[in-house]
Amino acid sequence: MSVFQISILGVAAVLLAVQLSGVRPEYGVYLSVACGVLIFAWSLDRVQAVIEMIGEFVSAAGMDSAYLTIILKITGIAYLTEFSAEICRDAGYGAIAGQIQIFAKLTILAVSTPILMALLELIQTFG
Numbered sequence: 393m394s395v396f397q398i399s400i401l402g403v404a405a406v407l408l409a410v411q412l413s414g415v416r417p418e419y420g421v422y423l424s425v426a427c428g429v430l431i432f433a434w435s436l437d438r439v440q441a442v443i444e445m446i447g448e449f450v451s452a453a454g455m456d457s458a459y460l461t462i463i464l465k466i467t468g469i470a471y472l473t474e475f476s477a478e479i480c481r482d483a484g485y486g487a488i489a490g491q492i493q494i495f496a497k498l499t500i501l502a503v504s505t506p507i508l509m510a511l512l513e514l515i516q517t518f519g
Contacts, residue, residue, distance in 0.1 A: 393434050421483045466500050
């Protein structure tokens, strides 16, 4: 799907959610989640193409593929967190959204530890 089609889908879902919120507020949240999942599913093809391209760059540069795996995990955590937190905010639960984001930041820090250690080792070789 093109960006135009996805944009139209998003705007249509928002307009419909606003209309439904007057009748049953929870329907707006359900519609928002469904629309978000649909858009995410359509974007997976593009994500797969980007991952393949990055993999080719890593191979050409002779880098350790473990670093690519870590970067992809971090990116996945960030996207999933943003998606989840925005759904919580749309439903009116900003505190839960904030807690999801804090947990994700700590998880990213934990996952990125091997990269930080490699960077520290590289810095020590210069000194």
